[in-house]
Amino acid sequence: MQPLPSFDEQLEAALAAGPAVLSFVFGVPPAAVVEAAHRRGIRVVGAATTVPEARALADGGMDAIVVTGLEAAGHRPAFLAEPERGLVGGLALIPQVVDAVDVPVIAAGGIADRRGVAAAFALGAAGVQVGSAFLATRQSAAPAVHRERIRTADAHETVLTRAMSGRAARGLPNRAVRTIEQAGGRASFPLQNILTGAFRRRAAELGDPELLSLWMGQAAGLAHFDDAAEVFAELAAGIPDARS
Structure with missing residues (x-):
């Protein structure tokens, strides 16, 4: 590592x-x-x-x-x-x-x-x-599925979570967030971010939004x-x- x-x-x-x-x-x-x-x-x-x-x-x-x-x-x-x-x-x-x-x-x-x-x-x-x-936007380094989820999200859907990085962050909840939060345990930042990075990189390659950090704000629906x-x-x- x-x-x-x-x-x-x-x-x-x-x-x-x-x-x-x-x-x-x-x-x-x-x-x-x-x-x-x-x-x-x-x-x-x-x-x-x-x-x-x-x-x-x-x-x-x-x-x-x-x-x-x-x-x-x-x-x-x-x-x-x-x-x-x-x-x-x-x-x-x-x-x-x-x-x-x-x-x-x-x-x-x-x-x-x-x-x-x-x-x-x-x-x-x-x-x-x-x-x-x-x-x-297409100039962004975010995966295409992340960009699409931003454009289709509603303001009330985003949440604050520590699941993906160990720090509180606002984004769209998905299977990874729900699974980690339900498990009730996680590492602190930056270790948690490094650990989830292993599957987030693969998820980006596969275009799987359920295993990405879908960071977005409450005005995402205006993008x-x-x-x-x-x-x-x-x-x-x-x-x-x-x-x-």
Whole structure:
């Protein structure tokens, strides 16, 4: 089994690449890391699921904060409490974080078209982060069956589960999720993710959605476009006119 690169190794590679933005999840990066990024002209972004987490990130020198509503797909980036205790919807969370911190807020979760973008900006966000709508496009690395399930899912069908990776994440339940949860036992992250990866890789090859991690958010049913350029155009149509 190939060991995962250490945090320091990953950080070294990221800083060497010199991206415009370096983002972190699951906590506040050490001050030395933030300083190293800033010395290279790299902006640092963190992710929060509650107002206290947003304040901690702002105090930690973040240049912007991704505010992740409970609607969002994939892993919950909570770090001050168990993810299940911080399930606040974006409509309530975004303006509260905007009022609590002095750095730009990026809204995430439940946004898939121009209406969601317009709503996020109306709530005070400076930008948006979109996942499921892009994951459903043909440019995505997701298996075809995963992309199809995103486009046909209903908002109420997604659940939070630790079954597939060991961390709480939002996705569509399937046979793998139900079987692991009913068994009542699992490894912690990242071991659980490595263990399920053995059958997830084979499931992707076979096109079997019942053994995949079907990550998607509550706005998955709004993912109507097959091309990423079309998604960008749709989202851009919701950005308020800067001249108004």
